[in-house]
Structure formats: C-alpha cells, structure tokens
Amino acid sequence: MKHVRSISEIGTEGVVRILRTARHMEAVNSRPVPKVPALVGRTVVSLFFEDSTRTRISFETAARRLSADTVNFSVSTSSLNKGESLRDTIETVSAMGAAVFVVRHRTSGVPWQISEWTDASIVNAGDGWHQHPTQALLDCYTVMARRGLDPSPECLAGLRIAIVGDSRHSRVARSCLEAFSGLGAEVVLVGPATLLPPDTTSWTVSTSTSLDDVLPEVDVVYMLRMQRERMNEALVPDLAEYSRRFGLDETRWSRTRPDTLLMHPGPMNRGVEMMFDPSSTTQSAIIDQVTHGISVRMAVLFELLASGDEVPS
Numbered sequence: 357m358k359h360v361r362s363i364s365e366i367g368t369e370g371v372v373r374i375l376r377t378a379r380h381m382e383a384v385n386s387r388p389v390p391k392v393p394a395l396v397g398r399t400v401v402s403l404f405f406e407d408s409t410r411t412r413i414s415f416e417t418a419a420r421r422l423s424a425d426t427v428n429f430s431v432s433t434s435s436l437n438k439g440e441s442l443r444d445t446i447e448t449v450s451a452m453g454a455a456v457f458v459v460r461h462r463t464s465g466v467p468w469q470i471s472e473w474t475d476a477s478i479v480n481a482g483d484g485w486h487q488h489p490t491q492a493l494l495d496c497y498t499v500m501a502r503r504g505l506d507p508s509p510e511c512l513a514g515l516r517i518a519i520v521g522d523s524r525h526s527r528v529a530r531s532c533l534e535a536f537s538g539l540g541a542e543v544v545l546v547g548p549a550t551l552l553p554p555d556t557t558s559w560t561v562s563t564s565t566s567l568d569d570v571l572p573e574v575d576v577v578y579m580l581r582m583q584r585e586r587m588n589e590a591l592v593p594d595l596a597e598y599s600r601r602f603g604l605d606e607t608r609w610s611r612t613r614p615d616t617l618l619m620h621p622g623p624m625n626r627g628v629e630m631m632f633d634p635s636s637t638t639q640s641a642i643i644d645q646v647t648h649g650i651s652v653r654m655a656v657l658f659e660l661l662a663s664g665d666e667v668p669s
C-alpha cells in the first residue's frame with residue numbers, strides 16, 4: 357500500500373487489512389504505556405489547509421504511539437502566505453525527509469496532485485466533498501467492534517445502515533458508503549431531496565426522504581453534520597424546518613431498536629441534526645469512534661511504512 361487517498365484506491369482487501377492491523381493497535385493502546393517502536397526515525401507531516409480538531413490530533417497521537425517523529429505544518433504561518441506554491445512547499449518538506457503527508461484541503465483531488473511531487477506516502481484526511489477514507493475505516497471498525505464481528509470481506513453483511521443528512525456535500529458520506537457497502541452492509545441515504553446526491557444510479561445504495569420511516573428498520577443511524585460552509589445556495593428552507601424533519605431527538609430515537617447504534621463523525625451541530633444528548637443512550641458509539649480512530653490511524657501509518665514487519669501486539 358503506497359497511499360490511502362480514497363476507499364476505492366485501497367479496495368475491500370485494503371480495508372480488511374487495515375481493520376485487522378487496527379486490532380493489534382487496539383491491544384497496544386490498552387497497555388499502561390501505549391507506545392511501540394515500529395516507526396522510529398520516520399517522519400509524519402500533517403498538512404491541514406482546513407480546520408480540524410479530532411482528525412489532526414488523532415493522526416498525531418497515532419504517529420507518536422508508533423514512535424514516529426511528527427511535524428505539524430502550520431499553513432497559516434508558513435511561506436505559503438508569502439506566495440510560495442504548494443508544489444514548492446511539498447518539495448521542500450519532502451527534501452527534509454517526510455515519509456508520510458497527512459493532507460486535508462478544501463479542494464477535491466489535492467492529495468492526488470501532491471503525490472505527483474513527492475515520493476512520500478499520502479493519506480487523505482479530507483479533500484473537499486470528495487473523500488475522507490480514515491473516517492470511514494474507523495467507522496467500519498466501530499460497527500464491527502460494537503457488534504463483536506471479525507474483520508473479513510463480508511463482515512457487515514446483513515446490517516442496514518442509514519446515513520442521515522447532508523450526504524450531497526459530505527466526504528464522510530461518500531467514503532462511508534463505499535466502505536460499508538464494500539464490507540457487505542446495505543446503505544440507505546436519508547435526507548431532503550436537495551441534500552441527497554443528484555445521481556446515485558452508479559452506487560449500490562437506496563435513498564429515502566423520511567427519517568421516521570427508516571429509523572425502526574436500521575442497525576446503525578449515522579448522522580452527518582450539516583455542511584453549512586460548503587453550501588453556496590439555499591438547499592433547505594431554514595434550519596429549524598430541517599431539524600424538525602431530520603433532527604434526531606429523544607422521541608425519534610425511541611423508535612429505533614434497542615441494539616441500533618448511533619454514530620456521528622463530529623463535530624456535531626447540537627440543536628440542528630442532534631436535538632438530544634447522545635451520551636444519554638448506551639446505544640451511542642460516538643465516543644468509541646474517536647477512540648478507535650487512533651488505533652485505525654496507527655494501522656494506516658503502519659501499513660504504509662512498515663508493512664511486512666511484524667505487527668506489534
């Protein structure tokens with residue numbers, strides 16, 4: 357594996373491989389000192405051109421637990437502000453010995469462009485509306501862990517997963533849809549017609565405009581954040597109306613089965629898509645998603661830089 361830029365690039369085989377390695381990383385993370393020397397001397401550079409809390413910290417923690425050196429390239433204080441091109445920046449940082457660039461950018465395709473300019477591996481930490489593969493990997497891991505499943509090509513078969521909200525603008529929805537259905541789950545996108553992808557004919561997915569109809573029938577309710585910063589037109593009449601139809605409140609949640617999982621990639625818009633406190637239900641896996649994110653990102657870095665070495669356990 358050279359890069360992790362999209363789910364389709366690594367395929368189901370790559371997904372399963374990372375999920376298996378992540379299990380070993382979870383064992384490392386449960387030790388009193390959660391650190392192994394697997395990536396000593398390798399440098400992981402985070403290059404975030406868009407805001408992030410959990411993804412950036414998660415990657416940095418993952419790299420440090422594998423004993424890699426980490427460089428947090430701060431875009432706002434770099435020479436990019438003096439007019440240096442992205443290409444010159446990448447070539448300069450590569451020449452200092454970067455082994456992996458973890459890239460987040462508001463424009464789709466930037467991770468592919470960057471890989472033309474460096475021999476380092478690229479991990480896509482979110483490019484525009486397009487892909488966010490490590491989010492989807494940690495989400496698959498979370499569903500698997502909560503259901504007591506082992507990673508395998510069909511490990512989510514028989515599960516129905518609703519992805520609810522603004523799937524049109526969401527890179528998380530696109531990546532999760534591919535990863536969940538690649539592992540055999542049946543995915544339904546739920547939202548107002550204006551926030552569903554315009555054409556889903558090439559995807560193995562169904563759509564619904566009624567959350568109330570879907571809730572009692574699914575094993576996982578995956579809520580998306582309203583992507584207000586990516587909307588350049590009024591796609592919903594107003595947020596209050598959106599929340600009334602698609603916001604999750606206690607009454608709606610009580611219509612799910614007792615074993616249905618509640619997930620959200622964060623950051624949550626409380627009062628918009630999330631109308632109750634998810635920590636009030638043990639069905640919420642939202643905190644598990646954050647915790648598993650570290651094991652999964654350790655697995656990604658390990659597969660890129662040390663695959664073939666003995667997996668730490």
Ligand code: NCD
Nearest residue numbers: 411482488528581621622623
């Ligand atoms: C997501 C992102 O940035 O794509 N957040 C994340 O990485 N956990 C989801 C979002 O911003 O809606």
